[in-house]
Amino acid sequence: MPPRFACFPAPLLGLLLLAAIPTASATMYAERGFGERDGNGSIACDLNPAGLVAGIIMEEEGRRRAVTYQHGRIRELGTLGGNEGFTKAINTHGVVVGSAQTASGAWHAFRYDAAGGMRDLGTLGGTSSYATAITRDGMIAGYADTSAGDFHAFVTKADHSLQDLGTLGGASSYASGLNSHGVVVGTAQRGDGYRRAFVYRPGTGMQEIGTLPGGRISSATAINDAGLVVGASETQKRRWHAFAWDGKRMLDLGAMIGQGDSYATAVNAAGHVVGSVSIKGFEPMTFVYKEGVMTVRRRDDGLYLTNKITDAGLVVGAIYTGHKFQAFAVPSQAAPAPQRSNPLDWLLITILISASGVVLYKLQRNYRLGLLGARTRFM
Known part of the structure; x- marks a missing residue:
């Protein structure tokens, strides 16, 4: 069974590469991995329009290295004084966010650009923090320890300091997505202990999204600039179904798939949603929902880990070779199914x-x- 990998508490999806230019005549280059040594794996967490990948090298011994990759070249981003680091997102200007170890071994959120290198974003008074999303203007979202020892969702202010977004009445919250309007999505604990997907709007605060009918818990993972939120919710039958929420209603994407547990992980500017389907006893598969049509990719035509979808329609994720992950991506349009005799x-x-x-x-x-x-x- 392949290892489970996480950029932050939820499963990390990513791996990939190719360079894509967001035009109608875009040329796409697909590669397996970043050219890492045999035994090492690679993960791409995000891809910007210039084809610059924010990724991870996973050494055979287990150490993770934060990197960017483009045109066959790897750039090591380093750490904050410790031994490991990983990326999570990249914007159009090539600014990368993620988390890296400090000299004391604690994990701190970072912001990296080629000119200034890696910058420690600090915490909310505790010992650790994790960055998960960045806008084209450089606003960052994530979560960090408070002095009380609980994780709280944060968004950065103009001076790059962290603003605590609070919770839904419980102890903890986690931000996982952010759009250019400063709207943050994630998961927060209520007073009764259940965790629910939330939307945080500047000047309004944190709002609970709710669940699919009969569900007790939910989680939001991404939001686009139009305000479409995606994530996953428990159902009445205690399964997980991917959902899309437009501010008024929650669309059950999992019901359109019809089997297994599903998790929406990303949405692009056009409202195309991607995620993973997990059916007991089988490897995860990629799903793509666009223009009202749900497509579950064949295992030989999809990804083991599904992380992002670019505005150009490239699905960023991971393949699993049987002993390691390798960076990869596929077009959102599935290949024709092989003809059956x-x-x-x-x-x-x-x-x-x-x-x-x-x-x-x-x-x-x-x-x-x-x-x-x-x-x-x-x-």
Whole structure:
């Protein structure tokens, strides 16, 4: 069984690469991995329009290294004085966010750009923090320890300090998505202990999204600039279903899939949603929901981990080779399914071959008779 990997408490999805230019005639380059040494794995957490990948090298011994990758070149982002780091998101300007270890071994959220290097974003008074999303203007969301020892969702202010977004009445909250309007989504604990998906709007505060009918818990993972929120919710039957929420109603994407547990992980500007489907006993599969149509990709045409979908329609995720993850991405349009053989097709072929044999025999016989001066009759 492959290892489970997380950029933060929820499963991390990512791996990938290719470079894509967001135009109608975009050229796409797909590679397996970042060219890492044998035994090491690679994960791409995000991809910007210039084809710059925010990723991770996973060493065979287990150490993680935060990297970017483009045109066959890896750039090591380093750490905050510790041994490990990982990326989570990248914006159009190439600014990367993630988390790295400090000299004391604590994990701190970071902001990285080529000019200034890695910057420690600090915490909310506790010992650790994790950055999960960034806008094109550089606003960052994530979660961090408070002095009380609980994680709280945060968003950065203009001076890059952390603003505590609070909770839904419980002890903890986690931000996982952010749009250019400063709207944050994630998961927060209520006073009764249940965790619910939330939307935080500047000047309004944190609002609970709710669940699918009969569910007790839910989680939001991403939001686009139009305000479409995606995530996963428990159902009445205690399964997990991916959902999309437009501010008025929650669309059950899992019900459209019809089986397994599903989790929506990303949404692009056009409202196309991607995520994973997990069916007991089988490897996860990628789903793509767009223009009202749900498609579950074949296992040989999808990703083991599904992380992001770019505005150009590239699904960023991970393949699993049997012993390690390798960076990869696929177009949102699924490849045509291989044609299945039909017994009737074989019957027709057999009849045609037999008929052809009879015709050839008659033609050959008639030809011989013609040479002998006999009358030729065609049937």
